[in-house]
Amino acid sequence: MTVYITNAKRTPVGVKDGIFSTIEAAHLAAPVIKTLADCSAVPPDEVILGNVTGPGGNIARLSALLAGLPQSVPGFTVDRQCSSGLEAIRLGAALVASGEAQHVIAGGCESSSTSLRPEKAVFSPQSIGDPEMGIAAEWLAEREEISRKDQDDYAVLSYRRFAESIAAARFTHEIVPVGGCSVDEAALKKRPIERMAPRAKSAFQPGGTVTALNASAFNDAACAVFMTSVEAPGMKVIASAASGADPNFPAASPVPAIEKLLMKTGLSVSDIDVWEINEAFAVKIIYTARKLGIPFEKINPDGGGLALGHPYGASGAMLVLRLFYGMQQRNERFGIAAVGSAGGIGVAMLFERV
Template structure:
């Protein structure tokens, strides 16, 4: 059995809705990430066994296997197979899990896991169409599966989180992300994107100057709710890619492995709370490994809404100085099909900077699911 390792993980900058990257077709955007990971590692595209990537809204420009089209659009060898998956917001993380499983099983010795979402061009729910082919839920559906923003408020109420708690977390995400950018901490994971007009995009566009007073003045997403635009993830454009190889091949090619997956999971969450799955993922990962929360150095829990990482932290007793230490989707953006690789890239970078060993990554996902993994620095 081959031991899979993560050799590297990169991403494009994340553009805001209607921003600098909104003119790029999703195929072009993802292709740049695929090319970026190959160029940075020096791996021949012809030697890749398989490409698996995430995309949530597979409609219009993102339909028809966007991962395959991106690969072909870059002029890469046409005999390399590609698969596009939809595990909602956990899609890119699940792509990493699947490629690692292929390597572990010995079916391939190198693969690319990636993800994309051009949300400016293909809005969420665009794949529902005009209703002529029906809706995802049948007429007799009775499961209490709320809208995401309602679920986020339910989680806040469940954990006793106040509007002030959520606003404080939203401010912290912005402050940490800006500090990380100013200190150059994202330089290792972000590749530049040159636009057709010659403009070069090098930085995330979602960072905002704000304050607790400004956040407190925002209208809630739903009447009587708790979350606002300042405590929810941003609609964004972006792509990510990671190279996963067998450790033997990586070392034979002179590549230094950066991490390995100690344990991984894709779980169902409680439908009523929809997005509270990271709590359950944490429990499952610790059970599988025999570890405790104290064994984990860093945690990345996707900031779909502020209540999600705050709920995880309260249940598992995680200190804020180990959670989303460089900000998250509230500040950086959340191109939903791509985010899983961003979180993995972030923990790999931070473990190396801190000379630490273990990180947990968890991403709540639509349909009441969650992806999770414990990543070990190699």
């Protein structure tokens, strides 16, 4: 059965201890779910949310109840680290495609501000290696000879594209206001990134190449999409793939997932009009682009996580949202969303504009 995405919404993205400093993850997700449900003639059969640093429990079910959905609508929560939001959409699509559900709301939410988990979880046995994400990004940069300038130049590009998107009001129709806030916190700050990037200090090791400006921040946000088996304008889910990789180089993990996805569909890199790849680190995008031969012009054309932010559980869903609106605005056919996660796991999904 064919799966269609007919709507996508998100909250503004807040910085840790910023505009959403006291709003818990479920209370960020609830307005998004309510908005998507209100736009549909029927309630969803399931709510699926990704979440990484929340308080435990079942945030998807809690969020659905807070949104006022009928108590008959269940919910379940996914943790695949940074891939969680994309994985939630992938699972929702599988339910619809199999006929187990007709309508699904899926996405993710994160509140770094209210998280009770300040320490890093264990993602891999020490016998294999389980580095901090920033250190792992440094290792990939060193192994692949990706310089500090390469990373800074890409960060400047991401910030510039984000600023252009704000100026063109490209995000206006996708944002659900929360707590009186309707604008991304990053958009409220004037940052002369071209001057700041070369002056930024190494963030994770002395003399390193990864800084606070070519790596993402800690953020708060929620994002979800409405999926259905009923044909409608928007996007069609074509295929998806997940793949494991070396846990010591998690920033490299989108590549095997994308390769697996392209092999499954018989498409080549040149067939894809636009790529949304999570910008946890600039080095991740540079590595993926070089390895697969993707031109930067086709990657994150509205800016990405370096500028906007990286609310872990929601980030994968935000990639799908960007494709949903961006491919319509630019009249593109095929788009891929891809994320690399802690522990060395990549997830990728292919969509076609309808």
